[in-house]
Structure formats: structure tokens, C-alpha cells
Amino acid sequence: MSRRKSFEIPKVLDLAIDVFWHKGYEGCSMQDLVEQLGLSRSSIYETFGSKEDLYLQALERYDLQSKQQLGSILYEQGSAKELLLRYFHEVIEYTGRRSCFMVNASLELAASHQKVYNLVKANMAENEEAFYQLLERAVQSGELKGTWDIKALAQYLVNVMHGITVTTVTADREMLDNIVRNSLYFLP
Structure with missing residues (x-):
């Protein structure tokens, strides 16, 4: 007979996001996870599988959360410029001096890990x-x-977003706001 879990998986995944976001995959030990999640090793392994499985589940949850928090802005009604300004403002606030967890995953693991590559x-x-x-x-x-190439502009904006999240680590708000304004040069 299995015991009932005394923790909520979404809350544990949120804690795992913070640990991996702060330390990276390679920099995070199983002991770090035990301490930060407040679970035993056996509970982590029984619930999530390996450290890699936990990382992938955390990355998927982060992806879902960021879409809910940020992505929905782009589908709202309003001028493109106003929505993009608001979107990038929210990106800056959301990542808050630690880059983007997805961008970090891309830099650390996408080149060598197929599942991370696919998620990114x-x-x-x-x-x-x-x-x-x-x-x-x-x-x-x-x-x-x-006569803009809309696909190329959309790709450019993805790159702007990634660049801004990396820049949040060291830049002040004025610099970030200047980058956002100048990146939207194509809109009046």
C-alpha cells in the first residue's frame, strides 16, 4: 500500500524552478534539491524520477507559467506598440535580474540535451x-x-526578448527601457 504524498507537486515544481534557475542544472546537486524542496531523496526520486526528469518538469512548468503571465498580453486588443511595450516591461519584471529560465536552459543544455533542445x-x-x-x-x-517581412520581424522580436532577459542581470532600468524603445523602431 502506497503512502499518500503530503506535498503539492506544483508547489514543489515552483521551488525546483527557483533552485535550477539560480544554480543551473549542472550547478545544482541532489542535496541542493533535498534542502530547498524540503523533501527526502527518495520522495524526489519516487515522485519526479531523476534530477533530469525533475529539471524537465520544472522547465515545462516555467514555460506554461510564462505563457500565462506574459504571452497572453500579445493576444490582447490594442495597438501593437502599446502591447509590445507592456509585454517587454513585464518580461523585465518577470525575469528580475536573473535572466530567463528558458534562455538559461538554452545556453546551458540545449546544444547537448535533445529534450531541452526540443522544449526551447x-x-x-x-x-x-x-x-x-x-x-x-x-x-x-x-x-x-x-513592406516588412513579418516572419523576420517576429523572429527579431524573439531575439530582442532573449537579449533583454540576459541584459536584466546587469543593466539598470533606464538602459532596459531604452533597449525596448529602440527595438520597436519599426512602429510609429
Whole structure:
């Protein structure tokens, strides 16, 4: 007969996100996880599998949370410029001087770990699609004028987002706001 778990998996995953976000995958030991999650090794292994499995589940949860927190902004009604300014403001607040967990995963593991690569690639594609849809609406409303390659602009905005999250680690707010404003040069 199995014992009932006395912890909530989503809360534990949130704690794991913080640990991996702070230390990275390689820099995080199983002892770090035991201490920060407040669970025994056996509970971690029984519930999540390996350290790698826990990391992947934490990365998936982070992806879902960031989409709910940030991605929905891009689908709201309003001018593209206002929505993008608000979106990037929220990105800066959300990552808060520690870059983006997904970007960190990309830098640390995507080149050598297929599952992380797949998660990062899917995340980038979803972000690109959200930017693309917003830019399409801007073209239809007349806000975005000229002959722009909307797909290339959407890819550019994904890159801007990643760059901003990395820059949050060392830059002051004025610099970040300048980067955001200048990155939206194509919108009046």
C-alpha cells in the first residue's frame, strides 16, 4: 500500500524552478534539491524520477507559467506598440535580474540535451507565432506600414526578448527601457 504524498507537486515544481534557475542544472546537486524542496531523496526520486526528469518538469512548468503571465498580453486588443511595450516591461519584471529560465536552459543544455533542445525550440516557435499574430494585426489595422517581412520581424522580436532577459542581470532600468524603445523602431 502506497503512502499518500503530503506535498503539492506544483508547489514543489515552483521551488525546483527557483533552485535550477539560480544554480543551473549542472550547478545544482541532489542535496541542493533535498534542502530547498524540503523533501527526502527518495520522495524526489519516487515522485519526479531523476534530477533530469525533475529539471524537465520544472522547465515545462516555467514555460506554461510564462505563457500565462506574459504571452497572453500579445493576444490582447490594442495597438501593437502599446502591447509590445507592456509585454517587454513585464518580461523585465518577470525575469528580475536573473535572466530567463528558458534562455538559461538554452545556453546551458540545449546544444547537448535533445529534450531541452526540443522544449526551447517549441518555446521559441510559440513566441514567434505570438509576435507574428500581433504584427499581422498591426498590418491589417494600418499601424505597421511598409513592406516588412513579418516572419523576420517576429523572429527579431524573439531575439530582442532573449537579449533583454540576459541584459536584466546587469543593466539598470533606464538602459532596459531604452533597449525596448529602440527595438520597436519599426512602429510609429
